[in-house]
Amino acid sequence: MTHPAVELVAALAAARRAAHLYPRSHPAYAESVAALRAAVAGCLASGACTLSLYAGRLYHGEDPLPSDAPAVRSIAETFESHGIESLAFHPEVTEHELVSLLDVLAARPEPGTDVASELQRLGVAGITVGIVVDEAAEEAERRDRAKEQDRALYQRLLALVRGLSEQVAQGGEPDLEGAGILVEGVLARLMEDSAAVLGLTTLSSTSEPALFHAVNTMAYALVLGAELGIPEEGLASLGVSALLHDIGKVAFDLSDPEQARRAELLHPAVGAEVLSRLPDSDRTPMLVAYEHHMAPDGSGFPDREPGYVTHPYSRIVAVANRYDHLVAARPEGLGLSRDRAVLQVLHEGGSALDGMFARLLAKAFGVFPVGCVVRLSDQSVGVVAAPGPHPLKPRVRIVFEPDGAQAERARILDLSNEHVDIVEVLDPNSLPLDVFDNV
Ligand SMILES: [Fe+2]
Numbered sequence: 480m481t482h483p484a485v486e487l488v489a490a491l492a493a494a495r496r497a498a499h500l501y502p503r504s505h506p507a508y509a510e511s512v513a514a515l516r517a518a519v520a521g522c523l524a525s526g527a528c529t530l531s532l533y534a535g536r537l538y539h540g541e542d543p544l545p546s547d548a549p550a551v552r553s554i555a556e557t558f559e560s561h562g563i564e565s566l567a568f569h570p571e572v573t574e575h576e577l578v579s580l581l582d583v584l585a586a587r588p589e590p591g592t593d594v595a596s597e598l599q600r601l602g603v604a605g606i607t608v609g610i611v612v613d614e615a616a617e618e619a620e621r622r623d624r625a626k627e628q629d630r631a632l633y634q635r636l637l638a639l640v641r642g643l644s645e646q647v648a649q650g651g652e653p654d655l656e657g658a659g660i661l662v663e664g665v666l667a668r669l670m671e672d673s674a675a676v677l678g679l680t681t682l683s684s685t686s687e688p689a690l691f692h693a694v695n696t697m698a699y700a701l702v703l704g705a706e707l708g709i710p711e712e713g714l715a716s717l718g719v720s721a722l723l724h725d726i727g728k729v730a731f732d733l734s735d736p737e738q739a740r741r742a743e744l745l746h747p748a749v750g751a752e753v754l755s756r757l758p759d760s761d762r763t764p765m766l767v768a769y770e771h772h773m774a775p776d777g778s779g780f781p782d783r784e785p786g787y788v789t790h791p792y793s794r795i796v797a798v799a800n801r802y803d804h805l806v807a808a809r810p811e812g813l814g815l816s817r818d819r820a821v822l823q824v825l826h827e828g829g830s831a832l833d834g835m836f837a838r839l840l841a842k843a844f845g846v847f848p849v850g851c852v853v854r855l856s857d858q859s860v861g862v863v864a865a866p867g868p869h870p871l872k873p874r875v876r877i878v879f880e881p882d883g884a885q886a887e888r889a890r891i892l893d894l895s896n897e898h899v900d901i902v903e904v905l906d907p908n909s910l911p912l913d914v915f916d917n918v
């Protein structure tokens with residue numbers, strides 16, 4: 480006697496074929512559905528009725544079904560093409576539900592939909608479908624969602640600085656309440672994934688460079704502050720201070736070369752004056768605005784008494800500010816690659832910049848900071864997505880395979896586990912890739 484599950488598979492294959500061949504009103508179709516219903520009942524009579532696919536083979540419960548039977552092969556292929564892992568029929572299954580199943584199986588599988596959710600949408604309760612979970616696709620989806628949220632966070636920060644700048648330009652006082660809330664959003668992201676906060680700074684713009692500078696300086700300063708172990712309240716103050724360090728510049732018309740020159744020298748004092756007018760607020764942003772161009776070797780501005788000691792946050796923001804200036808595109812910045820900018824910051828540590836915080840930046844950002852576009856020794860090209868345990872071996876998202884073909888999005892290489900090395904840092908503008916999308 481044929482196994483009831485084999486009969487069920489045969490009836491399922493026949494009904495699916497009938498669904499392809501005949502209109503729904505055709506008696507042959509109705510007959511095939513009735514036969515399927517009977518086969519389900521027969522199978523259920525012998526116990527649970529679950530078909531599953533494992534390693535390309537169809538099973539009923541624990542028992543493999545004969546793979547030489549054409550119906551078994553055909554249903555195994557259907558499972559495969561629709562990403563079905565298991566199909567369970569329950570005693571209460573109705574004929575109408577079997578028709579729904581046939582309809583769903585007859586439809587061409589499409590990305591983003593699966594048989595389980597389609598049946599759920601149709602209200603089918605008598606059949607349960609287990610879907611093969613595509614972990615790579617799920618991970619890519621999670622990443623896409625996080626990227627969207629990061630992009631939105633960055634846009635909100637830009638809008639915030641734009642709003643504060645307008646308030647100050649019109650002679651008003653900046654409302655820092657919103658700034659505190661947004662900086663807390665960045666802090667939450669920082670605790671979750673500090674590489675993502677560094678990744679934010681790879682968003683580029685051709686317009687509004689001052690706003691991008693403010694937001695990037697904040698991101699860098701927060702990464703440095705977190706690396707240093709500053710507690711959360713201190714980080715919030717550091718973030719707001721970094722965001723507002725150049726607020727004094729909005730009092731000048733930077734399109735006029737003479738005013739731009741004056742702005743460069745005077746923006747610390749003007750910014751501090753604006754921030755000093757805020758009642759009962761944290762004094763740190765005011766200090767940082769005033770001190771962020773004072774170098775430890777006594778150079779820089781404004782002038783000060785010998786022995787004047789700057790606030791540590793002013794020194795952190797000075798390092799973050801310098802790094803952003805080094806990597807920002809010309810003409811505002813110097814357009815250095817991120818790895819070169821780390822070396823330059825180290826070089827300036829102890830003279831123009833605080834030596835300890837310069838070294839801290841090198842430690843936190845690594846030799847190849849997040850956002851560096853690199854060629855590997857196997858000729859693949861990728862973007863540094865996160866630091867690794869070894870400064871020369873970060874985690875790299877592969878964008879172009881060794882043969883030059885575009886790589887799959889989710890492929891990330893942890894160089895500390897691979898026999899490939901970084902051989903070259905590339906200019907991201909020389910390649911057709913979006914750095915932010917790939918960090
Ligand atoms: Fe400045």
Ligand SMILES: [Fe+2]
Pocket residue numbers: 692696724725800
């Ligand atoms: Fe600045």
